[in-house]
Amino acid sequence: MAHGHNSNEKVVYVGDSRVKKSNHPNIPPDYTAFPGKSEAFIPNFLLKEWMVGCVVLVGFLAWTIAEPAPLGYPADPTNAAFVPMPDWYFLFLYQFLKYPYVSQDYILLGTLGVPGVLFGGLLLAPFLDTGKERRFYRRPIASSLMFLSLIACVYLTVVSWDHYQHTLEANGQIPEHIEREEKAREAAEAGKERPNYTKPAPVASLVDADDPAMDIAKQAQCVSCHAADLKGQGSVPPLTGVGDILSKEEIAEVITNGRNNGAMPAFKDSLSSEEIDQLATWLSKQKTAAE
Amino acid sequence: MFKSVYNWIDERLDITPLWRDVADHEVPEHVNPAHHFSAFVYCFGGLTFFITVIQILSGMFLTMYYVPDIINAYASVDYLQHQVAFGQIVRGMHHFGASLVIVMMFLHTLRVFFTGSYKAPREMNWVVGMLIFFIMLGLGFTGYLLPWDNKAYYATKVGVEIAASVPVLGPYIADFLYGGDIVGAQTLTRFFAIHVFFLPGALIAMLAAHFIMIRKQGISGPL
Numbered sequence: 001m002a003h004g005h006n007s008n009e010k011v012v013y014v015g016d017s018r019v020k021k022s023n024h025p026n027i028p029p030d031y032t033a034f035p036g037k038s039e040a041f042i043p044n045f046l047l048k049e050w051m052v053g054c055v056v057l058v059g060f061l062a063w064t065i066a067e068p069a070p071l072g073y074p075a076d077p078t079n080a081a082f083v084p085m086p087d088w089y090f091l092f093l094y095q096f097l098k099y100p101y102v103s104q105d106y107i108l109l110g111t112l113g114v115p116g117v118l119f120g121g122l123l124l125a126p127f128l129d130t131g132k133e134r135r136f137y138r139r140p141i142a143s144s145l146m147f148l149s150l151i152a153c154v155y156l157t158v159v160s161w162d163h164y165q166h167t168l169e170a171n172g173q174i175p176e177h178i179e180r181e182e183k184a185r186e187a188a189e190a191g192k193e194r195p196n197y198t199k200p201a202p203v204a205s206l207v208d209a210d211d212p213a214m215d216i217a218k219q220a221q222c223v224s225c226h227a228a229d230l231k232g233q234g235s236v237p238p239l240t241g242v243g244d245i246l247s248k249e250e251i252a253e254v255i256t257n258g259r260n261n262g263a264m265p266a267f268k269d270s271l272s273s274e275e276i277d278q279l280a281t282w283l284s285k286q287k288t289a290a291e
Numbered sequence: 292m293f294k295s296v297y298n299w300i301d302e303r304l305d306i307t308p309l310w311r312d313v314a315d316h317e318v319p320e321h322v323n324p325a326h327h328f329s330a331f332v333y334c335f336g337g338l339t340f341f342i343t344v345i346q347i348l349s350g351m352f353l354t355m356y357y358v359p360d361i362i363n364a365y366a367s368v369d370y371l372q373h374q375v376a377f378g379q380i381v382r383g384m385h386h387f388g389a390s391l392v393i394v395m396m397f398l399h400t401l402r403v404f405f406t407g408s409y410k411a412p413r414e415m416n417w418v419v420g421m422l423i424f425f426i427m428l429g430l431g432f433t434g435y436l437l438p439w440d441n442k443a444y445y446a447t448k449v450g451v452e453i454a455a456s457v458p459v460l461g462p463y464i465a466d467f468l469y470g471g472d473i474v475g476a477q478t479l480t481r482f483f484a485i486h487v488f489f490l491p492g493a494l495i496a497m498l499a500a501h502f503i504m505i506r507k508q509g510i511s512g513p514l
């Protein structure tokens with residue numbers, strides 16, 4: 001090896017590596033030479049910082065225990081009544097885009113124009129404010145621009161939040177994560193299990209689909225409301241799996257006399273009692289677990 | 292024992308200068324709250340970093356349970372929140388930490404702004420700081436969708452619709468974020484990837500640049 005332990009070389013390396021052999025003693029510098037009351041970062045300063053950090057951490061832990069992180073109901077893309085709400089630090093922008101001259105025809109100004117100038121200005125601040133002066137009260141332009149933007153952001157955020165609260169009130173809604181917590185609390189007080197919104201709806205399929213009762217269902221137009229596969233549609237409930245919730249007698253009763261002011265019509269005039277019995281027997285066998 | 296192991300490694304890799312460099316930088320009087328209470332404003336950067344570390348750690352634990360698909364995402368968060376031991380704490384820390392880190396970053400930015408610390412020779416560090424700022428907002432936006440409840444869903448829908456209204460680029464941005472025509476299965480997996488891999492990677496690179504520059508230049512002097 002070219003280097004190694006050649007004593008003519010000034011730098012001595014460890015073995016054949018490029019690591020310099022050092023014999024500088026491991027002594028921290030003495031800060032008395034620095035101006036003012038400087039102290040070393042490690043360990044002097046960092047130890048104090050960590051003590052503060054521990055207190056902060058414990059406070060934070062207590063907070064997360066006292067106040068559970070919110071969770072609403074599962075996302076439902078067909079829910080038209082839900083009032084959209086971004087996280088709080090986006091509210092200023094969200095509210096800003098609701099004003100005329102920065103929305104609709106002027107949306108370009110709202111999405112790119114104003115935020116572009118403001119954030120661009122912030123990004124390039126060192127190149128716009130090039131003076132040597134650092135104290136904020138000697139930099140009136142930069143400081144007042146920042147103060148104005150701050151006030152504007154706080155104002156927009158408050159207005160947006162207010163608006164959200166009013167919309168909820170007008171719609172008679174409460175935020176879903178609060179409603180959900182309320183229901184969980186009520187269930188707990190009633191000694192019931194916490195409502196679970198995550199159980200997948202059991203997908204029941206028709207049992208004995210070629211039973212002669214299916215022909216009656218077709219003739220009697222059950223299928224026109226309960227759908228051709230009897231899986232229900234819109235507000236009409238499915239008949240697949242109906243055996244899980246109703247007994248044969250109850251089903252016969254629903255078919256004979258109808259339900260919900262004729263939303264489910266009475267069939268006592270159009271079907272014979274044998275046919276109704278046949279239908280009810282077959283429907284009562286429609287159980288999810290029967291497969 | 293520890294010392295001889297250390298010496299054994301140090302002899303081979305000369306690691307002492309690496310950490311001595313970090314350990315030995317001085318904390319000047321004017322930024323030390325122990326000497327001037329008002330110097331606490333200089334702590335906001337460190338506090339931001341502290342919360343960022345909490346975010347990264349709690350996030351790592353969250354991914355042990357979180358499932359990024361539209362059928363299981365909500366259920367996995369619900370399970371974590373209510374069934375898993377300490378799940379509520381982990382999720383709570385990540386949820387509230389996300390707000391806290393924005394607050395701290397905001398205060399730090401204001402400190403740097405009002406002390407004029409962004410001026411020469413620290414311009415580049417300010418620009419890097421602003422990039423961190425945008426990355427943080429991006430993390431907030433993408434993370435908000437992940438619990439897949441209605442609030443998450445509709446906030447994302449509105450957010451992407453706003454982005455889509457940008458001329459020329461808008462439709463491409465929307466396409467990139469949606470991965471389809473609506474907020475759906477593709478959107479969720481994309482947001483998950485962006486939130487967990489892309490942005491944290493960028494964040495760590497930027498933080499490294501931030502700290503190297505601070506170390507090199509030292510903190511700005513007294514006013």
Ligand code: HEM
Pocket residue numbers: 332333334335336337339340341343396399400402403408409413416417418419420421422423424498501505509510511
């Ligand atoms: C995750 C976010 C950030 C972290 C963890 C962070 C951390 C830090 C730390 C620890 C310092 C040392 C001084 C202090 O504690 O105040 C610092 C200084 C600095 N930061 Fe940040 N920072 C972040 C974001 C930002 C942002 C958003 C900006 C502004 C756009 C910024 C601009 C600066 C500048 C210019 C300095 C040098 C200030 C001086 O020398 O006085 N940083 N940062």
